[in-house]
Amino acid sequence: MWISLNIISKMVSLDGISPEDIAQRLTMSSAEIECLEYANRHFTTIITAKILDVKPHPNADKLTLVDLSTGSENHRVVCGAPNHKKGDIVPLAMPGTEFSKDFIIKKSKIRGEESSGMLCSEKELGLSDDHSGILIFPEGTPAGKSLAEIFPDSVDVRLEIDNKSITHRPDLWSHMGFAREIAALYGRPFTDVIDRSLESGFKNAESLKVEIMNPEAAPRYSGLVVKNIKIGDSPDWLKAAVTSIGMRPINNIVDITNYVMAEVGEPMHAFDRKKLTGDRIIVRLARQGEPIMTLDGQTFTLTSEDIVIADNDKPIALAGVMGGGNSEIDDSTTEIVLEAATFNPVNIRKTAQRFNQRTEAAMRFEKSLSPELTAAALIRCYDLIKKCIPGAVAVSKILDAYPVKQKTVKIKTDTEFIKKRIGQKISDERITGILKALDFRIEIKGTDLELEVPHYRATKDISIPEDIVEEVGRIYGFDNIAESAPMVPCTPPRRNEFRLFERKVKGILSMHFNMIETSGYSFVGEDFLNRLGINEDRELRLANPLSMEQDRLRRSLVPNAVKSIMVNMRNSDYFKTYEMGRIYIKDDRKSKELTGENTRVCGLVYSRQPDAPLFYEAKEIVCGLIEMISMDDIVMVPESKELPPYAHPGRSMLIKTGGKDAGIISEFHPKTLKSFDIQGRSAFFDIDLNMLFDAEKTDKKFCELQKYPDVPFELSILADRYVHTADIISHVIKTSPEYIKSAEVISIYEGAQIPEGKKSVSIKTVYRASDRTLSPEEIAGLQKKLIESMNRKGFTLR
């Protein structure tokens, strides 16, 4: 919203205050000023000058040399316009005049002739579209005046208000509201522009009545009938004012109603009296399905929540949003009904949203306007109509339906409370002084205050003592409040163990395994799921997605892992990334109303040309992680069937805890890589972090350091190619668990001398006893036992 300081200055004197200071003070105490704009600041250096002589340019046919006098100085300019002659008074833009950043008037030579300034057309001055010649002032216009003096209304400073910062302040949707704020901030008097004495001149010669059918939808409806209207252009001051606040001048009546809305804050409308049927204006809820055509030509089908203004047989306006096309004023209008009303903000908000018509009026009504404004706005409108159309006459009293009077809001509080909440000693006089300046009526009893809230802030904005704290604080200046540390007991906070666990896992992955943490969107789309082969339509969908690619919530972090590969393989041949984040499972509701959320961690290793299967690298990370978080109840089992479609069936292991799947380590299926055009290979792990957190952890315990010597023993066996070495090792250990310190695979060999379909596995077993050195006989016995056991299992020795 734009605020014009010209309009403000009619209500509060701005003498001696810079616009920058006003913007700063308002930002700090009232509303955020987004920008400050000078309108026609350059008019101060455009001066009226009398043409002394016009001579042809020696080097150009279409140019002339013009000598001018501003009364005190003479100037010569080169001019290309055809219409000026000796004796004319014309606007001379002096050197230094800044039309825009890129257009500044300078002394220069034009085709060899000095020119010190520029003569301006109306278009160049922004006064009209006329560019046929330079502006020639009426005879008798004095020379030496600046355009700022000639067109005082065109020179203005405007402030743009951040609308979000006045959501709660219906009064600030007007110049009057800002004028009051400035008056309070600078301690200056506020002048009301409403001339209430005009009301006594309103005739009672009109049979029109107004009626509210649904008081809950419209607390007040006021009207005024004015005759002898002549629709025409607005006077210059009004055009300038309307332009300054960001609207387009239309005609005198529309401009006046717009101006009053911006000035007083009450949206206004004018109906053509002669287009109304009958003598009644009715405010009612629309009938379901009732159509209306608004004055912009659109037709809407209404619901029973929309409010309409109707005459005897038809809706004539969509209340609070826009007037109707059937009752609109036009060039032949001579008699109007001015409307000022208050509507239920929720109805207006819904209507405006439903029809996507957030008009200036609707934006104000939905903020809960004070019903006390309507009569004042009508009087102000009439005042301005009289100024533009002196013959106009009010032929009705103010027609007023006001079934539910606005309640006076009174607040009891005390200065101690205010000081305590602000946390600073402010004198009682200062507090009451601020509140008085803000138009509160105050009764003071000691430190107790009984306040009556001004009507324009009593609709919703101010109702409780805390609101008074804000009023005092903001005028006092929150910036003037000193900081102080709260004095509270130093009890340590409870630990959020899960968060700490998340952090620990991230620390292990990033700091120990040198992985890079990424973060991706919580959304996923159908195409991605299809390419991963997991589109089962089980995701929680968004009711209002931004795009097809982000129309549902992820059930898995794997799509983001794939994205990470696609992004990074362009710049890197090898990387390890992971994401920890929530997934959303709509069919696993932890409470009735909430979708289940689980935290998972999904990591990947990518290499354009891996030397060895990347699976082992991913597995090493997971094993390291499990070891470092001291998980006890965990097993990893090879799996080739029960796998997600993007997992490689020959290179996958499931991670289980408590007998349940907690995750997977795998390589991406080659067909998945292909469907995403990924060159190279990638292994990943995808683990349920909540399950890891819940799983039992081993308490760390000291083990006596080994005192007696190791006895290594190596043997090679033949096994089927597809036998997992982990199974062989577990058989080895099972033979003498109490004496086997470790058993590990040293090498695997397939090829020459090994039968087809078999492999040779060399295993190193280390025996030891914790309480003695093993005797040669014992060792021989243990080895024999191992060999026999291997033979029984069908692993032949080599």
Add this chain to the structure above:
Amino acid sequence: MENKLEEIKKQTVDAVRSAKTADELEDLRVRVLGRKGSLTIILRSLGDLPPETRGTIGKKSNEIKKIIEETLESRLNELNETSLDGLVTSEWIDVTLSSPGATGTAKTGRLHPISQIQYEIEDIFTSMGFEILDGPEAETEYYNFEALNIPKHHPARDMQDTFWTEDGNLLRTHTSPIQVRGMEKMKPPLRIVGPGRVFRYESTDASHENTFYQVEGMMIDRDISVSHLIYVMKELLRRIFKRDVKIRLRPGYFPFVEPGFELDMNCLICGGTGCSVCKQSGWVEVLPCGLVHPAVLRYGNIDPSQWSGFAFGLGLNRLIMMKYGINDIRHFLSGDERFLVQF
């Protein structure tokens, strides 16, 4: 045989003593003691000798072997310690190289910049006695709006364009629902922070994201004031930016606080003189805050006549952008390693 041994000994010892480089010594060692070295051959052939000489020759051979080894070693030491041709050259490596062949493993791991700042903030607040809480990301309308004093059809809902889900819930538009859940769960006095991911129904560009991060905070105690709020916020910013930062507090409207503020921080990029990041104002909005609205306390089952508190919501993305001069908010969720390794 004995003479032959003596000759090997003499020649070798002389040669060793006059050797100039470690390589020369190594050659000598191989020639005499290597697998096919002259002394090695003799030692191997001891078995072929008649038993009566085997003992003396064997003993003598071993003595000589020992002498040669000692001489070799002492000469090598001499060379290493005294000569310019010592270790400097013999074991020279190019130290400006990185571990050869180590391509991938040379990269160091990282936490996401959001995690880094989030943990830093969690630690600052934990040190001030705040407990860390979590909340669901897919929230109910009640916790996201109603219990925060934003009823249906309240104009303030415009300030937070919302993603709605098919089950009638929404994606939380701020971390403030964590406040309400915190108040329900705990009794006053309380100090809580709730970091997390939030969502806005908004098209993305360099300064807008539909997904970003906040840290919510709330302190409730007897007589908490604006002055306390200013202290905690300043302390937080001082610790994050590791210097005294200039802030200003101006009115800001949020239905869940009264009075409510926008806290602006002096722009660190231009130092307050005005730049594109601060839109020439010299100030950057970093966090909305205020004293908790009594209606919100009541929603949390806390009696506003007994308790008061402050609450704030800190946008992490903006803070990091400010700290490092990042110009595009979309980098955060891009997954691009080139961005992530910078922090």
